[in-house]
Every structure is written in structure tokens, then in C-alpha cells.
Amino acid sequence: MSEEQFPRSADDDVDPEALAAVQRALGDLAFLRPDDGDPASTTEPMPPWVWDRISAALAEAHDPQPTGTPHRRSRLSRWGGGLIAASVAVLAVGVAVTAFRGTSGTVVAGEAPAADAGAAVMADSAAVESAPQQEAVAGAPAPSPRMLAGPRSLSFAGIPPIRKILGTSTDYSPSAMEGQVTATLEQAGVLPASDMPSPEPTVEVPTELSASAQQTGLLQSAQALRDCVTRLTHKGTSTALVLDQSTFKGQPASIIVSPDYDVPAAQAPDMSLIEVWVVDPDCNITWGMSFRMSR
Amino acid sequence: MADPRSDSDLLAAHVAGDPLAFEELVRRHRDRLWAVALRTTGDPEEAADALQDALISAFRRAHQFRGDSAVTTWLHRIVVNACLDRLRRRNVRSAQPLPDDVDALPGAVVADPVDHMGRREVQLVVTEALAELPEEQREAILLVDVEGWSVEEAARMLDCPEGTVKSRCHRGRAKLAKSLGYLRNLDSSDPVVPDAEGGDH
Numbered sequence: 001m002s003e004e005q006f007p008r009s010a011d012d013d014v015d016p017e018a019l020a021a022v023q024r025a026l027g028d029l030a031f032l033r034p035d036d037g038d039p040a041s042t043t044e045p046m047p048p049w050v051w052d053r054i055s056a057a058l059a060e061a062h063d064p065q066p067t068g069t070p071h072r073r074s075r076l077s078r079w080g081g082g083l084i085a086a087s088v089a090v091l092a093v094g095v096a097v098t099a100f101r102g103t104s105g106t107v108v109a110g111e112a113p114a115a116d117a118g119a120a121v122m123a124d125s126a127a128v129e130s131a132p133q134q135e136a137v138a139g140a141p142a143p144s145p146r147m148l149a150g151p152r153s154l155s156f157a158g159i160p161p162i163r164k165i166l167g168t169s170t171d172y173s174p175s176a177m178e179g180q181v182t183a184t185l186e187q188a189g190v191l192p193a194s195d196m197p198s199p200e201p202t203v204e205v206p207t208e209l210s211a212s213a214q215q216t217g218l219l220q221s222a223q224a225l226r227d228c229v230t231r232l233t234h235k236g237t238s239t240a241l242v243l244d245q246s247t248f249k250g251q252p253a254s255i256i257v258s259p260d261y262d263v264p265a266a267q268a269p270d271m272s273l274i275e276v277w278v279v280d281p282d283c284n285i286t287w288g289m290s291f292r293m294s295r
Numbered sequence: 296m297a298d299p300r301s302d303s304d305l306l307a308a309h310v311a312g313d314p315l316a317f318e319e320l321v322r323r324h325r326d327r328l329w330a331v332a333l334r335t336t337g338d339p340e341e342a343a344d345a346l347q348d349a350l351i352s353a354f355r356r357a358h359q360f361r362g363d364s365a366v367t368t369w370l371h372r373i374v375v376n377a378c379l380d381r382l383r384r385r386n387v388r389s390a391q392p393l394p395d396d397v398d399a400l401p402g403a404v405v406a407d408p409v410d411h412m413g414r415r416e417v418q419l420v421v422t423e424a425l426a427e428l429p430e431e432q433r434e435a436i437l438l439v440d441v442e443g444w445s446v447e448e449a450a451r452m453l454d455c456p457e458g459t460v461k462s463r464c465h466r467g468r469a470k471l472a473k474s475l476g477y478l479r480n481l482d483s484s485d486p487v488v489p490d491a492e493g494g495d496h
Contacts, residue, residue, distance in 0.1 A: 018476035026440040044330035
């Protein structure tokens with residue numbers, strides 16, 4: 001039966017007076033009209049802080065800043081702000097530690113650097129399995145003493161911050177992002193659904209990532225990854241669907257995809273609304289979007 | 296010096312790769328877009344978030360602009376829809392449903408909510424209820440009931456049959472009437488007060 005045939009439904013049993021009141025009220029929403037004729041609608045100057053955010057977001061949409069160059073902060077990038085200090089601290093103790101650790105979980109990590117404050121990073125406990133350094137990719141630049149191979153798997157005692165870690169080599173772009181992310185989720189087998197199984201306590205790291213010694217930032221410690229996902233989702237118990245270490249507009253980037261956790265605390269995440277963040281190794285967001293996944 | 300290009304020229308230049316054109320377009324209309332975002336959400340932070348969402352969306356979808364309305368109208372609608380999406384999400388977060396079943400409230404001592412609502416409050420409540428509608432119904436109602444387009448014109452803009460627009464409007468209005476039924480007291484000189492049995496006096 002088509003929409004045009006007006007099939008009877010519960011919606012048809014409406015109080016005519018209520019219907020009339022609603023139509024009157026809708027007619028009073030002049031401010032929603034493109035040209036409402038209300039001078040007040042056009043005399044609300046945009047505050048400078050809003051313009052700063054908008055222009056920064058547009059600039060970033062045009063051209064994500066490469067790592068290391070200053071960039072204006074958008075709504076998205078401000079989320080990553082608080083993580084910078086933590087990430088910098090981690091960097092200070094050893095750039096190449098490619099370890100993951102859950103909030104209170106077990107870690108399977110690369111070799112910890114000597115002078116470690118890494119001990120602090122690894123503090124709560126984790127059991128670590130080192131990936132042999134000899135697994136470094138043949139032909140890749142020889143790792144410096146601080147560029148060690150990463151983990152092959154991660155075991156979390158707490159809620160894992162991620163379901164899958166991939167290195168798809170996809171070159172993500174803003175215009176194709178929705179389709180690319182969907183394809184990545186399909187490839188990873190983590191298409192969001194309300195009846196998804198609990199995340200696995202152990203997350204495999206693809207060989208090309210664990211052995212490439214290219215991991216920095218997010219992948220240098222489990223805490224960095226947990227902090228980043230928490231920062232992005234605003235929820236410490238969140239589990240993102242995928243982290244894809246690939247490229248965005250040709251530049252190396254981490255693409256983190258998550259269902260929407262912007263819901264009341266006791267509520268499950270909105271599995272139909274997909275959030276995508278492109279972040280640099282310090283979890284600074286260089287680009288982001290959300291889209292509703294069609295079924 | 297102000298950019299002499301028209302809005303549609305700026306949008307076309309953006310689609311063609313001009314890195315400055317879109318920002319210039321937004322700069323030109325920012326106050327108006329801000330005003331509608333602020334009035335729709337009623338909150339500066341929400342308005343800023345919604346506006347950013349909307350403008351990034353417009354930035355990315357500029358090539359889809361068909362030219363059957365002014366660029367400002369196109370931008371305006373994107374902003375309104377982003378604001379309504381934000382409101383819907385905010386409503387979910389706050390878990391404070393609209394008083395959509397006032398008639399069922401026990402006791403005549405329950406005040407008519409309309410008594411406490413000024414025009415602006417009513418606008419916000421209606422806007423929030425509008426945000427809860429399915430997107431297709433919302434779009435149809437925005438065009439026909441809010442913007443005042445004919446069904447025929449709305450059908451052309453939505454690229455669907457007129458009957459579909461009528462149906463979507465009908466369904467959407469019915470939903471709103473159910474959730475906002477208490478507004479029928481708004482213009483009444485003899486306000487209806489819910490009694491203990493839920494009937495009207």
C-alpha cells in the first residue's frame with residue numbers, strides 16, 4: 001500500500017482541535033523560514049568564538065593539517081585537546097612503545113623502553129607479550145632503538161576501547177568517507193547492530209601494523225588508545241568499532257569509527273548513527289563526520 | 296573588499312575547487328544562519344555545534360545543490376535540519392519527554408502547562424516535537440506548514456508525488472497533535488483543564 005493511499009492508523013484518531021492547534025503553532029515558527037521578514041532574525045551577530053570554530057572547521061575540511069603544524073581548533077579537535085598532554089607525556093617516555101592497554105586491562109605490547117616512565121603507562125597491570133623485533137617488515141627503514149615492533153594482540157581486562165584494529169591501506173577522503181567507512185566495517189565484520197556480541201577481551205593487531213614499527217601516538221600505549229576513544233566518545237566505557245591505520249587525503253592517519261555514545265548513561269549507544277574521526281598520533285582530530293547507517 | 300561574486304557563483308566556485316569560496320559564502324550569511332540556529336536550539340553551544348555540523352555538511356554536499364532555490368534558502372534548510380537533529384538527540388539525552396499525555400495526568404490540580412508557557416516557550420516545545428518526527432515527515436511539514444509552500448511546490452522540491460507530500464504532512468501533523476494536544480488550550484478563552492478521570496471539562 002502506498003503512502004498516498006492514507007492507510008488508517010492510530011495517527012488518524014486525532015482530536016481535530018489539537019490538530020488545528022498544532023497547525024497554528026507550526027505557523028508561528030516564523031524563525032524557521034528562510035525569509036521570515038523578521039528583522040530580529042537577521043540582527044543576531046555571530047559571536048567571534050563561533051566564527052572561529054566554523055572557519056577552523058571549514059579550513060580543516062579543505063585541508064587537514066599535517067602532524068606537527070599548528071592548526072585552528074574545531075569543535076572536534078577541541079575534544080582531543082585534553083589528551084594532548086597525556087600523549088605528550090607518553091611520547092616523552094618512548095615514542096616507539098607500541099602497547100595497548102585497557103583502562104584496567106592486560107596489555108600485549110612491544111618492548112618497553114628502558115627509562116620508563118613507561119612503567120607508569122603500564123602501571124595497572126598488564127601482562128605483556130612482546131612481538132619479536134625480527135618481525136619488522138623487510139625493507140622497511142631500520143628501526144631506531146626507540147622504534148620497536150608493536151604488539152600482535154592486546155588483552156583487556158576492562159572494557160576494550162576498540163573491537164578491531166586494521167590497516168586497510170584505504171585512502172579515506174571526505175567525499176567518499178561514508179562508503180569507505182561502511183566498507184571497512186564490513187571488512188572488519190563489525191557492522192553495528194543492536195545485538196552485537198560483547199567486544200572480545202583480546203584484540204588482534206594486524207601483522208603489517210605490529211611489525212612495521214610505524215606505530216606512534218595512539219598505538220604506543222593502551223592508555224593512549226583508551227584515552228583517545230574516551231575523549232572522542234565522551235564515555236569511558238565506550239568501545240569503538242574500528243581503528244584503521246591508513247591515510248586520509250594521502251596523509252597517514254588513524255580513522256576511528258564508533259557508534260554514537262552521546263546518549264544517557266544507562267542507554268546503549270545509538271548503533272545507527274556512526275561517528276567517524278580522523279585523528280593524528282596525538283588524537284588531535286583533523287576531520288570528523290557522522291552519518292546514519294542505512295539498513 | 297567584498298567578494299563581488301553572487302552566492303551561486305561562490306558555491307559553483309567551491310565545487311570547482313576554489314578553497315576560499317565556501318568560507319566567503321558562509322561569512323556573507325553567518326549572522327542570519329547563526330540567528331536561525333540560535334532560535335531553533337535555544338542554546339548557544341548547541342547552536343554552534345549544529346551550525347558547524349550543517350556547514351560541514353553543506354561544504355561536502357555543495358555539488359548536490361540543484362539551483363531550484365536560492366543558495367541562502369538551501370543553506371537555511373540544512374541549518375534547520377541540523378538543529379532539529381541536535382534537538383532530537385538532546386531530547387534523548389535528557390530523557391525528559393514532552394508532556395504528551397496531559398489528559399491522563401491525575402487530578403484537577405494539575406495545571407495546564409500552557410498556563411506557564413509564553414510564546415517563545417511554545418515555539419521551543421513545538422520545535423522540539425518537530426525534531427522528533429521522522430525526517431521525511433519533518434521535511435514535508437517544514438515546507439508546507441512552516442514555510443508555506445504549496446503541496447505541489449513541496450513535491451517538486453522533495454522530488455516526490457504530491458500525494459506523498461500530503462501523506463507525510465498528514466502523518467506528521469497527527470503525531471504532533473498527539474504529543475502537543477495540550478496546545479489546543481492556547482488560544483481558547485475557556486481553557487480545558489484535565490480532570491481526575493482524564494476527561495475534559
